[in-house]
Amino acid sequence: MARATIVITGAAILCLQLIASRIMTPFFGVSLLIWTGILSVTLSCLALGYYYGGVFCRGRSAGELRGAFYLGPALSGAWLVAAVLLYPVCLGPLAEMSLVGGAFLASVLLLAVPLVLLSALNPLLVALERPLHGEADAGAGRVFFISTVGSVAGVLVAAFGLIPYLSGRHSILLIAAILCLLGAVGGRGGRVLAVALGGLAAALALGLLDPAGRSGRTARDGENRPWTTIATYPSAFGVLKVVEVGEGAGMLRVLFNDGLAQNGFHADGRPALQFTHFLEAGAIHLVPSPRKILVLGLGAGVIPAAFEARGAAVEVVEINRRAFEAARDHFNYRPGPGTRLVFADARTQVRRCGPDHDIVFVDLFSGDGIPEHLLTREFFADVRRCLAKGGVVAINSFLDAAHMEPTRAVLATLADVFGRVAFVEQAHPPSRPITNGFLFAAREPGRLDHLAAMRVEATDRISPHMAEQMAASLKSLRIVDAASPLVAGAPTLSDDDNPLAALAASAQMAYRRGAVSTVPDPILAD
Template identity: 60%
Template sequence: MERFIIVVTGGAVLCLQLVASRIMAPFFGVSLYIWTGILSITLLCLAVGYYLGGRYCHAAPIAAVRSVFHRIPALSGLALTVSAILYPVSLGPLARIDLIAGTFLASIMLLAVPLVAMSALNPLLVALERDRRRSDGDAGAGWVFFLSTLGSVAGVIVAAFALIPHLASRQSVLLIAALLCLLSLAGIGSARDLPRRARLATAALAVLGLLAVLGIKAAKDGPATVYDDANTPWTVLASYPSAFGAMKVVEIGRGDGAVRALINDGLSQNGFLADGRHAFVFTHFLETVALNLVPRPRRVLGLGLGAGALAEAFAAKGARVDMVEINARARFVAEKHFGYRPGPETTIHIADARTFVHACQPAYDVVFVDLFVGDGLPEHLSTREFFDDLRRCLAPGGVLAMNSFLDTADMSYYRSLLATLAASFGTVAFVEQDRPGSRALTNGFLFAATDPSVLPAIRSLAVDRNRVPPSIVARMAASLQSLQLITAASPLVAGIPILTDETNRALALASSSQLNFRSTLVWTIPDSILVD
C-alpha cells in the first residue's frame, strides 16, 4: 500500500502543477515570467520537501516515520481545501499588486503545503524500505523514485486529458483533495502495525478534509451578476471548462446596450449586441476590408472560430467557408449561446492552425486570422514559415486579414511581427484600432495580398451601415487614419530580425506587452468573471 501511495501522490504533484497553471492563467496570463514563477516555486517546494523528509527520517523512530507517511496525504488534501477557499478571493488582489510577484505568492498559496508534504513522502518511504529490506545499497531509493516518477507521468496524462478539459479548476482541486484523504484512510486500513493513536489522528485529519470538500461543494456560488468599477453589470450566463481555458458566456451591461460576449481566460473573443450585430470593432473591420478587396469571395478560410461571427458573415455572402478551431468546445458554445448555425457550405475542422495551413491548397480568396492563446498570438503562428504557408493558401488575387494585440508603448514584438509578414508578402497594410490617448493597448489589424497593389484601396473603405452600428462606423473611420503600408524598407521595420521557427524570439519579445495586457484585464474585469 505504501508504494501505491507514492505512485498516487507523485501523480497528484504533477496534476496540481497543471491545474494551478489553469487557475492562475486568467489573472496572471501565460507569459514567460509567469511560467518561471510557477515552475520555480514548484521545484523549490519539492526540494524543501525532500530535505525535510530526509531530516525527519534521521531523527525519528521508524514507527513515527510510518505514522507520518500515512498522515501526509490527508494533510495535503486538507491544505488543498483551504487553497480552494482562498484563491477565488485572493488571486485578483495579488495580480493587481504586481503580476510577477503575485505569481510567486499565488503559487505558494496554491502549492506550497501539499507539494512540500507530498515530496517528503519519498525519503520517508526510502527509510521504510530500508527498514523492511535490512540491506545496504541504495536502500530502495531507486525503486521509490521510479514509482514516484511513474505516478507523475500518469498525473500529467490525467490532468491533460481528464481533469482540465472536463472539470472547472476548483472541482479538480477538490477532487484531488478528496482522493488524498481517501488515500490516507486506505493506508491506515492496510497498515495493521500502526499505533491506535496514530491511526485515529490520521483518520480524523482525513475525515476533516473530506468534510471540508463536501462543505465547499455544497456552498452556493457567488452572485451571478457582479459590477465593475464603472458600475456596469457583468452576468455569467454559462461557463464551460476546456483544454484551452474556461469559456464563459457573459452579458455585459443592461437593456439594448447590453453585449453578450464569449470570454476565454479573460479575453473577449466575440461579442454581440441585443439586435444581433457584432459588438466589437475587430470583427467589422476584418470583414469589411476583406469584402472591399474581394467583393465576391468563393472560398474563405478562417483560423479561429470564436463565437462564429466572421464565419457566419462570410457564409452569408455565399462563400464556402473552412473554419479551423483547436478547441472542440468552441462550436458547442457558439451554437448554444450565440445562435451560430453553420450551413452545408461551412466545414469546421478541429485542428491546430499551423498543421492545417501547412497542408492546404492555394484555393482561398480570403484567409482571416483571429488566433489568441493567453495574452497574444501563439508563438508558432508568428513565424516566416507560417506566413509563407498562409500565402500559399491564397488563390490569385487572395487577401489575408489578421487581428492582433498591439502595445503601442512597447513595439518590440510587433515590429518583428510586421517585419516577418512583410518578408512573406512584400507589403503589409497596418491599421491601429482607435483608442483613448491614455491607453497604450489596442488591436492591430494586418492585411496582405497576393497582389499588393490592391492594398491602398483600404483608404477608401466602403462600410455596410446596415450591418455596422453607427458608433463602430465612427471608430472604423478613426482607425483608418493610422493606415500604413509596410515593406521591408519601411522605417518601422528596417533592420528588424524576422521571426523564424529556428530563431523565434516571440515569447521573449512579447513578455512585457503580455504583462501590460493582463494587468489591464485584472483592473477592468471583475474577479468572479476571471476565476475558474
C-alpha cells in the same frame, strides 16, 4: 499501501502544477515570466520537501514515520480545501499588485504546502523500507522510480481527464478528496484519521454545493454593472465563459477565453467588437465578390456567418471543439451546408489547403497572444500558398503602443513573405494604449493600395458609432515593406529563430493587467 500512496501522491504533484497554472492564467496570463514563477516555486517546494523529509527521519521510530507518512496526504488535502476558498478572493489583489511577484505568491498559496508535504513522503518511505532491503541505496531508487511513474500518470490524468472536463475548483477538490482518503485508509486512527476525514468531508461538501461549476455567478464592476457568467466550458485550450455584461438594452454578451474577450454581441444581435467589423469590411473592399473563404479561429462565429450569408463557401479551422459549442449555444452560430468546420491546429491545416481561397482570416489567440508557431515566416508562406490570384489575408493581433517590439517583428515577417503589409492601429484614447492591430497582406502586393479608398458606412450590422470608430482607425493606415522605418532592425520570425516570447512578454503582461483591472474577480476565477 505505502507504495501505492507514493504513486498517487506523485501523480497529485504534477496534477496540481498543471491545474494551478490553469487557475492562475485568467489573473496572471501565460507569459514567459509568469511560467518562470510557477516552475521556480514548484521546484523550490519539491527541494524543501525532499530535504526536510530526510531530516525528519533521523532518530524516528517506525511508528512515528508511518504516522507522518499518512498525515502528509491528509494535511495536503485539507490545505487544498482551504485554498479553494482562498484563491478566488486572493488572486485578483495579487495580480493587481504585480503580475510577476503576484504569480510567485499565488503559486505559494496554491502549491507550497501540498508540494512540500507530498515530496517529503519519498525520504519517509525510504526510511520505512530500509529494514526490508539490503541494497546499498536502501530502496531509494525504487521509491523515486515509482514516484516518477506516478508523476507521469498525473500529467496524463490532468491533461486528458481533469482539465478538459472539470473546472479548476472541482479538479482541486477531487485531488483533495483522494489525498484525504489515502490518509484515512493508511492512518487508521488518531489525529491522522481526524484530519483526513475532516478534509474529505469538506472537499465533498464544497463540491456538492457547487456541482455545476462557476456558471450563474454574478459580480459587479467598478461602474456597478452586473457581470453574470451564464455558461462555462472547460477545455484543454483554456476555460471558455459566456458572460453577460450590463442589463436591458445596453447588455453585452461576451465570449471569454481565460479572461480575455474573444467576441461579443449587443442586445440587438450586432457584433460588439471592432476587429470583426474592420477585418470583414477591409477584406470585402479588397475582394468584393469572394467565392471561397478560409477562417482560422472560430471565436463566436461572427466572420464565418457573415460570409456564408454572402453565399461564399467557408472553411473554418478551430482547434477547440468547445469553442464551437459555445458559439452554437449562446451566439446563434449555425454553420450551413456551405460551411466546412475542421477541428485541427491551424498550422497543420494550412499546409494542406489548395491555392483557391479568395480571403484567409487569421484570428488565432491563446493565452495573452497569438501562439508563436502561428507567426513565423514558414506559417505565413503556407498561408500565402492558400491564396488564389488576387487573394488577401486579414489578421487580427494585439497591439501595445508602449511595447511595439512584437508588432514590429510580425510586420517584418509578413513583409518578408508578402512584400508589403497594410497596418491599421485600432483607434483608442491615449490613456488606453493596449488595443488591436489589423494587418492585411495580398498575393499581389499592389492590391493593398486600394485600402486607402475604403469608406466606412453604417449598415444593419454596423452602428453609426461603430462606423465612426472604424473610420478613425482607418486614418492610421500604413503600408509597410522591408525598407520601412517601422520595421528597421526588427527580427524576422522563423521556426528556427523565434524570439517572440521574450519580445512580447512586457506587452502580454500589460494586456493581462488591463483585463484584471476590468473584469471582476469572480468572473476570472475558475
